[in-house]
Amino acid sequence: MAGPLQKFYLVEQLRHERERLQQENAHLWREVEGRFSTQKLLGNSLPMQRLVRVIDQIRDSSVDVLITGENGTGKELVAKAIHFNSPRARQPFVAINCAAIPETLIESELFGISKGTATGVDARMGKFEQANKGTLFLDEIGDLGMRAQAKVLRVLQERAVEPVGERMTIPLDIRILAATNKNLEAEIKAGRFRDDLYYRLKVVHVHTPALREIPADIPLLANYFLDQYGKRMDKPAKKLSAGAMRRLMEYSWPGNIRQLENEMKRLVVMVRGTTINEDALEEGIRCPPQINGGPEDLQGRSLPQAVAELEQRMIRETLAACRFNQVQTAKRLGLSRQGLIKKIKRHNIQV
Structure with a gap:
């Protein structure tokens, strides 16, 4: 009897262990999905509400998505929100930065490589195959070379990948x-x-x-980062003075949300008291460089000349900031696209 009884207890022990692991796995998945919920995309501004609305609209589908935006605006966070709010949430999410891989290696990284393709080369699975059944995030796709672009296009068309040095395709x-x-x-x-x-x-x-573009969201984001890093570093809760918050909202933030997050992290460490005043802010934020075009630069000009110069400079600077996207430039300047085109022609601005 000892043998069957011992086997029974072993089976029961394994069953309980399997149930425990299943519960733990389900808990971890809920934690991950909560971490990348659209509720974590903070912001009450119209552009952020529009962004969240699009993610919610496509949550039941698996359509391909192009995410654009400046560095530091949270494009990878948006990609993860799309993945973890989709039917593929519990399948792999694989990311690759196309700008960080040398052009000579990008194809083997993306598509894989078969053993013996070159001396000493072992077989390696590419990112496309690693992401099978799930999502592949191609970050900085604009930096991909033309040869690799052609091969990526073929994979997207055929939904199959052919590793470097291999003749057989792998369906995806x-x-x-x-x-x-x-x-x-x-x-x-x-x-x-x-x-x-x-x-x-x-x-x-x-x-x-x-x-x-979303200054109204800066207080929400700044306070969120202060709270998160304060808890993480076991520091007393801190708040921004009205003057400090005003400086944050007036600053142009070339590094975007990433720069704001790092500044809040620095303040959590450096400020001893519970209130963060203006003088605690980084000098570049507290005293940003003055932009040319103040009253002293307009002396000796008539009002129409001064207005024309200011208009021309604003259009040039906004075009550059929007990477010469005329629709975005017009939106930021509060113009129609046709109105912007007329002004570009009037000022003879090269686009």
Whole structure:
């Protein structure tokens, strides 16, 4: 009897252990999905509400998505929110930064490589195959070379990948999320990006706004980062004075949300008291460089001349900030696209 009884207890022990692991796994998945919920995309501004609404609209689908926005605006966080709020949430999420991989290695990284393709080379699974059944996030897709672009396009068309040095294709069930800080339409005109790949990726387009475009969200974000890093570092709760908050909202934030997060982290460490005043802010934020074009620069000019110069400078600077995307430039300047085009012609601005 000892043998069967011992086997029974062993089976029961294994069953309980399996149930425990299943419960733990389910708990961890709930934690991950909660961490990347759209509720974590903080912001009450219209651009952020629009962004969250698009993610919610596509949550039941697996369509490919193109994410655009400046560096530091949270494009990877948006990609993870899309993945973890989709039917593929419990399948792999694989990310690759296309700008960080040398052009000589990018194809083997993306598509894999078979053993013996070169001396001493072992077989390696590429990112496309690793992401099978799940999502592949192609970050900085605008930096991909033309040869690799052609091969990525073929994979997207055929939903199958052929590793380097291999003749057989591997079928894929995969979703593609691509992100870039470049104006891909301008890159297409310059001959640096394939238009067919652009339209293949851009089934749905979402844009992550620059922080200067959503100043009303700065208090919410700043207080969130102060609270998070205060808890993480076991520091007393801190708050920003009215003057310090005003400085944050007036600053242009070239590094966007990433820069704001790092500044709040620094303040949690450096400020001893519980109130953060203006003088505690980084000098570049507290005293930003003055932009040329103040009253002293307009002396000796008539009012029409001064207005024309200011208008021309604003259009040039906004075009550059928007990477010469005329729709975005017009929106930021409060103009119609046709109105912007007329002013560009009037001021003879080269685009």
